[in-house]
Amino acid sequence: MRAMTRADVDAVLAIEQTVQRFPWTRGNFADALDSGYLCRVDEAENGGIRGYAILMPAADEAELLNIGVGAAQQRKGLGRAILAEMLDEARARQLRRVFLEVRPSNAAAIALYRSAGFGETGVRRDYYRNEDGSEDAVTMACELSPLSHCGRGAGGDG
Numbered sequence: 001m002r003a004m005t006r007a008d009v010d011a012v013l014a015i016e017q018t019v020q021r022f023p024w025t026r027g028n029f030a031d032a033l034d035s036g037y038l039c040r041v042d043e044a045e046n047g048g049i050r051g052y053a054i055l056m057p058a059a060d061e062a063e064l065l066n067i068g069v070g071a072a073q074q075r076k077g078l079g080r081a082i083l084a085e086m087l088d089e090a091r092a093r094q095l096r097r098v099f100l101e102v103r104p105s106n107a108a109a110i111a112l113y114r115s116a117g118f119g120e121t122g123v124r125r126d127y128y129r130n131e132d133g134s135e136d137a138v139t140m141a142c143e144l145s146p147l148s149h150c151g152r153g154a155g156g157d158g
């Protein structure tokens, strides 16, 4: 994993537009870079971008704003590895907690977060727009004490 740069945005956007039902725009990625959020990409040996994640630190917490893995690379453990690295970076910055919102319809993401040790903390009503109007968000969080197993496979069997 390495820091995302402006030069990566085309490749990241290409994945985003393929895998997300409501993709971020180029401007969203540019704003995240300009704002100094933790923007990371996973690069294959041939230099192609396989996945990415964006974490927004705020005080002693951080919000995971986005995570995506290219369609051809999914279900190979990459999403879990990217998430674990983001949690390690948050730990290294002494952050206490990482939280996120996710669509209840996004079973893959919810399973990934649960397997990384996130627990559900609540529901935000009508948080997202969708084809029928709006959709609630499930909120999830992971407490990051130095000894916690968040992102280290505590929720799974690994």
Ligand SMILES: CC(C)(COP(=O)(O)OP(=O)(O)OC[C@H]1O[C@@H](n2cnc3c(N)ncnc32)[C@H](O)[C@@H]1OP(=O)(O)O)[C@@H](O)C(=O)NCCC(=O)NCCS
Pocket (backbone or CB within 6 Å): 019, 020, 065, 066, 067, 068, 069, 070, 073, 074, 075, 076, 077, 078, 079, 080, 081, 102, 106, 107, 108, 109, 111, 112, 113, 115
């Ligand atoms: C969510 C996402 C990042 C997961 O990436 P991935 O590389 O495929 O995930 P992994 O291979 O590391 O899977 C880790 C665990 O997540 C769960 N999971 C991943 N994809 C799943 C799917 N399609 N269905 C059910 N569970 C799934 C499983 O528990 C899996 O563990 P297992 O393979 O041992 O069963 C990927 O599906 C993606 O990019 N989705 C579109 C973008 C998105 O929705 N992002 C989240 C909201 S911003």
